Amino acid sequence: MHLPRFTYVRPGSRDEAAGLLDTFGKAAVLVAGGTDLFPRMKYRISTPEYLVSLSGVTRFLPALDEDGALRIDALMSLGDLSRSPIVRTHAPLVSQAATCVASGQIRNAATLGGNLCLECRCLYYNQSHTFQFVEPCFKLGGDLCYFAPKGNRCWAIFASDVAPALLSLDTVICVTGGPGKQRRFPVAELYTGDALSPLTLLPSEIITEIIVPSAFGTGRHSFRKFSRRKGYEFAGLSVAVALQVADDGRTCRDARIAVGSVAGGPVRAAAAEAGLPGQDLSNSETVRSAAATAAQEIRPIAHHGYQAAHLRHCLEVEVLRALTEAAGPAPLADV
Amino acid sequence: MSDPLKYVGQPIARVDGPAKVTGKARFTVDVQPPGTLVCRILRSPHPHARILGIDISAAQKLPGVKAVVTADDTLKIKHGFVETPRYPADQYPLAVGVVRHVGEEIAAVAAVDEHTAEAALKLIKVEYEILPAVFDPEEAMKADAPEVHPSHPKVTEPFRNIAGKTETGWGDVDQGLAESDYVRTDRFESHLRTHGYLEPQATVASWEDGKLNVWTSSMGPFIKRKKLAQTLGLPLSAVRVHKSYVGGAFGGKIDLFSHEFCAALLSMKTGRPVKVVVSREEIFAAYRHGQPLIVELTTGVKKDGSIVAQRIRTINNCGAYKGSGVVVIFLSWGFAMATYRIPNMAYEGFAVYTNNTVRCPQRGHGAPQMRFAIESQMDMIAEEIGLDPVAIRLVNARLPDEQLPNGDNVHNCGLVECIEKAAERINLRERYGSSRNKAAEGGSLRRGVGIGVSAYFGGSLIYPNSSSVIVKLNDDGSLIILTGSLDIGQGAETILTQIVAEELQVPISQISIMAADTETTPVDIGVWISGNAYVTGNAAREAAMAVRHKILEIAAQELETETCQLVLSEKAVSVTGAPERRMSYAEIYEASVRSRRGDPIIGEGHWRTMRDVPTHPSLATAKGRWTENYAFDAQAAEVEVDIETGKARLVRAVTAHDCGFPINPLNVDGQIDGQVSMALGHAFLEEVMMENGRTLNPSWLEYRMPTIGEMALSESIDVITESYVVGQPYRTKEVGEGYVSAILAAIANALYDAVGVRLYTTPFTPERILKALKEKAQADSGNA
Structure with missing residues (x-):
């Protein structure tokens, strides 16, 4: 699996990053290590247009x-x-x-x-939904929970x-x-x-x-x-x-x-x-x-x-x- | 007295190792001819549906899409893991009219990049009529079950969805059970697991000038060539399968896969190379896994524990097509009869179609499931009649030279020694039952030990039935081996090199190996019926021997002596007792070319197992010989259970194995460690979780393969029953898949020893263990 296309921006400070998030709105997602985000992007359950990376931000040591x-x-x-x-x-x-x-x-x-800031997880949601489990669940904008079909909320x-x-x-x-x-x-x-x-x-x-x-x-x-x-x-x-x-x-x-x-x-x-x-x-x-x-x-x-x-x-x-x-x-x- | 072996039997490092660890080894994904298109496959979202129509027009119009194919673009020629008159090929490479499992292939796209290919898939419109589906094999057998396929015409029982049946036996089981002192019946169930090969399936196909060039992740190029040629309507000579290294297979890469066919067809359509790399998620949710078996077992024994009669019924959840589902019901019989003497036996096995993904071999191919059942029940019987687990196995274990009911012979069977050594190493006789349900150091942990035994065949007759090897002498005295065998990580190239090195006394570093190419290397049986070390190994030895004869003849002629006076050493021949009378292989090469009208010394060797047996045994009746090499083993396990959480783990595994003769002890130990790891995954962790034909956990994260953190201490004990003598055929036994079974049974038995509960269903999850412990506590308090 491969990542969808996106625009990568790398601000130099956290305040600048916050400003970019504000500018791009819902089209942007913040990324630090990416270990939670990238698998979701490969599954296409997160498809941001912009990735605002914190990799260029100066860090401080614990004190x-x-x-x-x-x-x-x-x-x-x-x-x-x-x-x-x-x-x-x-x-x-x-x-x-x-x-x-x-x-x-x-x-x-x-x-x-x-x-x-991990996204919540469940077996149904964390898949690619290309040929199986194609019905969108709550987290994917739909109105069902596969595991609690009679309920009206997400159980991730x-x-x-x-x-x-x-x-x-x-x-x-x-x-x-x-x-x-x-x-x-x-x-x-x-x-x-x-x-x-x-x-x-x-x-x-x-x-x-x-x-x-x-x-x-x-x-x-x-x-x-x-x-x-x-x-x-x-x-x-x-x-x-x-x-x-x-x-x-x-x-x-x-x-x-x-x-x-x-x-x-x-x-x-x-x-x-x-x-x-x-x-x-x-x-x-x-x-x-x-x-x-x-x-x-x-x-x-x-x-x-x-x-x-x-x-x-x-x-x-x-x-x-x-x-x-x-x-x-x-x-x-x-x- | 022959000289000690210098290469065979030695722990030689893998010849493919440096290329692999430096990244130079070329796997299929590394093959990238100029102009390669990307292929993606459209799969069924439904477990069972009629295809009313497919509209590919929008996908075809998408810029960057070069071709879209459906079944209408194919010759509609079926293929199957088994293709016999009784079990003809039954699966189209692309679905025709009906889909029978989630993920079944419907169409394929070739585009300039993966983004375009995936966008094109979304533009293909398929109209379905949903059909009723069935997923449980016993449900599928009922008269009113949805029909996946009609039952096999030769099956007379009123069951639906029977893909195939194996029925065999001997003696009189009813009478045997009546004459037994103790009889019990139990039912065991195994679950769906998958291979977990690290390299996802991948194929590159390139149609050039009337020839289809293919690189693919496989378990042997010749079977792939045959099935591709067959389904594409090409002569064999128009298909060339090239060598690619393979990142593990474990049985999962034998069959023709739709992606291979589609890449080939799309290349033929577009005239450009086409590459497909299957995603891990597709492999989990749509590809072929192992076989979940139900085993019903009735066994009668005498007071001394000797088996009088055994009745076995297996039901295999075979999935949507036959796959190897009709083979595993035959093999399961073999895995039942090879270890113990059973005077009266009745066996029937049913492969039942369901709307699940298709099944294929998985390391052990039915043996883990069958041995889990038999060895669990063996311990239960032993306890009831007051024998220890070692004693009851020794009473029944096959002895050397026993003839099996199918005409096979166990030859130098080392089973008794395996049982004794494994039991002794883990101190089973003293420990078993002594610590049951006792905390070692207080707290919630309990430990127990258990044992199991197994036997496995090595090589059988199946297309292409034989292996050939060519060995060429170079003019500098070095060697080249040409073999159709494929190194899938098991060490095929290494052991073939060792054998040739030994026969010709040429250092490993002076031998290069050209492998697994259907045009430049000779035919090979493939690396999937545990036959490589025996069949291809003997072919390599024969080829080396042919070179040896020529070398000796030339040397005898040039040194003016008899061949029996000559010895081979370090790429040279010398006269016994007169080392100064010596010729290097380079000199011999030159002499041969000079004196034998250009003969550069090339040897060829061929091997086929069971030379007097015309074909493989009947899958329906099990009549006919199966193999001439049975490997035997006894494995002991120490298991720890946390009685508060139900979590259990394998602490220690001991494998006493009769693999004949270990050509490379490093490979043998590696195979054993790998099988212990796979078995503990089977026992405790791994499960393809499916609901209504869909896979809930199609990822490494949630398909819980063991990590280094779960790996147990693994010890092996060689029980050597065969020998390797230069210049003579050898009879070695398999080591690649026989040792994944007894250890599973040993784990089940050790779990019982630790906490006194018997689990009849794999995997042994914390939930199941805790539930069994609670039920036991309730029963114990009821009895108190």
Whole structure:
């Protein structure tokens, strides 16, 4: 398969890129690493007239603020994220999540910002539709979902591994919509939860950087990706857990549990989180109960050959494992 | 006592390796004659429909489009994987009147570039009348099922959609089962997998001066030449298939494919070279995959575990045309009878048409499915009668020189030694059953071990039935091999070079090989019935021997001695005990040209398996000899299961194999590792997910081939039963596809050993394992 024809523009700054996106409107798509976009273009499910590339933009290295927060360029590659000493020290969960993505080559091309802005996926949508599955689904402008024919919405899933990690760390997203149009907001507000249009960004807005606050960044954490193979795959589900623990080393002060690949956006297990502050994390009943609560409140969508009931079962297993690892004495090396 | 072998049996590096790793090796996609047009193919969106009309006029008018063809532009000559009086060719290269599976080829376009070709496809208007379709083979057999094709006229059962039937047996199964101490019946199902060859199918065709030149991704140029000539109405001599290296095939590149035909026809129409590269998505969603078999198995044994009788019924979901679906029901019988003595057997196999994509051979061609069933049931029987898995297999395993019911002989069968060695290496007798459902170090992981056995034929009689090889001596003493054999990554060029090097004592680096060209190289059986090392290898040895005889005769004449006094070494001949009396091959060449009226020393060799057997066995009755080389193996597996998520993985695989004699031990180990990888993909990961004839996962991302992260430790144990002696024919056995089966069964048995649940359906997904564990827990608590 080959790419459709397009015009390639390579602005020198993010503000300039935002301006081009504004000018071209719907005819343009922003491209950083291209690892999510190019396969969709080859399938002709994305056929932009203009590609606005960020490859000519100057990048900055991750650095700590005075308050200890870690600022990371959205154009940092996932490969660099997984290797960066400062990220591994000050936001190890982000580094771990980045390491779980796809393969080494793809991580070297893919960017942090791109991973946060993945298009939602499903087996039906992510095909070329030339001779089979030719009826357009919701995402292709039609009015059907192949997998839920009686429904009236898109059931694709948002499969970023990095997004749940950032969600569990109360990360802040910085965007620019052009000169003087910068804003910042919690990562949770980046997502609509609607697979049809998963991002809240305006068409001309570009993620410039992310800020990981110190509170969770260096706390206890665990990232788990449930998939059939060890690489080259999007998650069946992914779980990120971040804990703040009291000085006694066992009492939970605050907890975040975020889950990916179960819905049209990353989701938090809010009820499970709420039950944890003040609890003794070394008590296996505590974590078991939190995992059960998470599996109660989150109902994974069946996707990519995974059955919903099985995902829900594995959600409980993986949240339990993640909480146990995060609460345990030593960080887990193998995720 | 002969000299030790210097080249054969040695771990010689691949002769095609440097060209491949430096990018110099030419694959079909690299062939780009000037003015080449791009071909794209229009495919059916429906699993079953009548074509009421095709309007190509708009596509023809699109600037840049050079030709558009439909069935009306063809001679409407059918082709098939099998073309016999009972099973005649049944598929048109472009659909005539009806399409029977999603992706079936309807029209083809040649244009100046891919954008234009794809735009032209969209301009072709096809009017369809949708017909009812059927996808499940047992549904398709019902009297009221939609008819894909009429049932075969010789099938007497009141079933619909029967493409073919194999029925055979011996003894009295009913009586045998009645006399058995223990009888059980089980049903096993295998799923749809595909080959996963890395190089997508591609073809370049160039019609010049009445000759069709073809480069194509194949498994042998001669079969392609025959089918192209047949469907295009050309004499064989008007088609030349050139050599292209091939990036893997695993059975998936034997048949004539529509894209090959279309590229050729479009080149003939336009007078320009035409190239088609099939997309990976087309391969997944429209091309030929392996065969999902249902196996119903009734086995009766005596108390000592010896099999008394076996009744087997297989149903093959054959897809929309016969493909190799009618072959696999014959082969499955062979894979059932070759390993164990079965005094009474009744076998019937049905190939059933459905509106799915067509099937073709896939490494093992029915053996993995059949061995999974038989070896799973073997362990179940053993447990019921209180035997261990090794003991029951040793009781039944074929011994050397046993005659098989079809007239074949197992000759130096090493099966017993394979079973013992594989079991010993993994400590199966001690471990099996000892750790069942026990956590090794706490936690959710369980481990178990299991074993399976298998046998596989090597070479059979099928067009063109034989191989020839020519070896030429150069005037500097180096050699050239001409062979029609094709290196598809399995190492054909390397082993042929090794054999010639050994026979003539010329270093590997001094031998060049010209291969796989229907005009400049001699005929070859092709590299797809596990016959290359035996059939083409013996032809190469014969050709080298002819050169050897000439060299010795000239040397004896020039050195004034007898040929029996001469030894060959390092491109030279010398007299035994008098090394100073020596002639180099260059000198011998010169002497031959001088004294033998210009004879430059060329040898030719030919080989055909089973020289007294007129033809291949009957697919319908299994009567007639099949092969003279059975390879045997026992494979043991260690499997780990996470009982909380249901995820399982192969940890370790042991392959004890009787491949006869390993001509190149590196190739043997590579083949075994590759088959272990393929089998673990079969067991746990790979599945073409189809719904109503459409493929849900037509990409590498979601067709989950194992990666290096899933690969298990793979160990192999040589059980050498044959030898290679210079100057004599050898009987080696196959190594390319027999070792993908027993390991699958061993995985199933190890899974049972780990957690006590038996899965009857592949693949062993986390969902299935977890479901079985839950059912077992419920049953256990009910019993408690």
